[in-house]
Amino acid sequence: MNELLKFIILNFWKLAGFLSFFLLALFLVIFGLLKTLFIVALAVLGYILGKWKDEGVSFTQMIRNIYASMRVDR
Helix, strand or coil, rough: HHHHHHHHHHHHHHHHHHHHHHHHHHHHHCCCHHHHHHHHHHHHHHHHHHHHHHCCCCHHHHHHHHHHHHCCCC
8 A cells, every 4th residue: 555655646747647638538439529528618617716706706796897897787
């Protein structure tokens, strides 16, 4: 067990890169290009929203600000 942990620590980025691209290739084969791009886009959006929430950004206030800036008074 100790040797496995040492191997993972010493080769973390190699293993992370391998796993990432293996999953990408698997998704491309199973779902196709457009569905895979859609999955990746939603994952990135989820990451960004989670990061903002961790930093204390209020989603409701952000949406209100966007709506207020788009609103045209007639």
